[in-house]
Amino acid sequence: MVTLKTQRLILHPVKISDAEAIYNLTRDEEILKYTQVPRDYSIKKAREHITKENKKVKQGKALHLAITLKENKKINKQMIGIISLNSINKQHKRAAIGYWLGKQYRNKGYIKEACKVLLSFCFNQLKLNRIQFSCSTENKASQKVIESLNAVFEGIQRQKTYKDCRFHDKRVYAILKEEYSR
Numbered sequence: 001m002v003t004l005k006t007q008r009l010i011l012h013p014v015k016i017s018d019a020e021a022i023y024n025l026t027r028d029e030e031i032l033k034y035t036q037v038p039r040d041y042s043i044k045k046a047r048e049h050i051t052k053e054n055k056k057v058k059q060g061k062a063l064h065l066a067i068t069l070k071e072n073k074k075i076n077k078q079m080i081g082i083i084s085l086n087s088i089n090k091q092h093k094r095a096a097i098g099y100w101l102g103k104q105y106r107n108k109g110y111i112k113e114a115c116k117v118l119l120s121f122c123f124n125q126l127k128l129n130r131i132q133f134s135c136s137t138e139n140k141a142s143q144k145v146i147e148s149l150n151a152v153f154e155g156i157q158r159q160k161t162y163k164d165c166r167f168h169d170k171r172v173y174a175i176l177k178e179e180y181s182r
């Protein structure tokens with residue numbers, strides 16, 4: 001069970017009991033537009049998704065972490081978003097990071113802080129070599145976060161996803177261990 005800490009955050013494994021909080025936080029246009037969370041989401045679907053993700057976690061293929069705030073004991077256990085490590089490939093030593101935050105918690109640098117500790121875990125503990133990020137070409141906030149982590153822009157995957165009756169282009173970035181260590 002992986003738990004990561006930063007100055008302001010604690011990242012800990014998502015549990016089935018987090019389904020309602022996830023459902024409530026994802027009732028937001030930006031999340032529905034830019035992530036794989038479906039528009040017809042429900043608490044039941046959130047539970048099913050957690051179960052599916054936790055199977056991947058047990059197989060060592062993913063990390064699915066709830067982001068909580070450290071500072072205020074009262075809301076210590078309240079989730080503010082999720083950061084995940086997906087497609088962990090031990091042979092090729094690579095994985096991809098994805099994330100979202102509830103609307104009221106954005107623009108405070110939380111995701112950058114969460115990405116930094118997860119990157120350190122990836123390179124130093126999991127001994128991975130390549131961490132990929134991708135975001136819609138329209139998602140300026142995510143683009144800014146990824147670029148602020150010094151990830152290298154690798155190109156655009158045209159019409160990579162189909163959502164809301166149209167295709168979306170994705171910007172792909174990656175950080176290699178040698179770049180991270182520099």
Ligand SMILES: CC(C)(COP(=O)(O)OP(=O)(O)OC[C@H]1O[C@@H](n2cnc3c(N)ncnc32)[C@H](O)[C@@H]1OP(=O)(O)O)[C@@H](O)C(=O)NCCC(=O)NCCS
Binds near residue numbers: 099105108109148
């Ligand atoms: C993407 C997301 C996780 C960023 O989280 P965050 O904690 O707000 O990120 P940070 O505070 O670390 O940084 C956001 C930066 O983007 C900037 N930004 C926010 N909205 C912006 C916009 N519409 N255009 C340009 N810049 C924008 C902020 O000013 C900030 O820049 P700064 O670091 O220079 O101050 C959050 O916006 C979110 O959850 N969005 C909806 C879901 C989503 O898009 N997930 C990612 C899918 S790839």
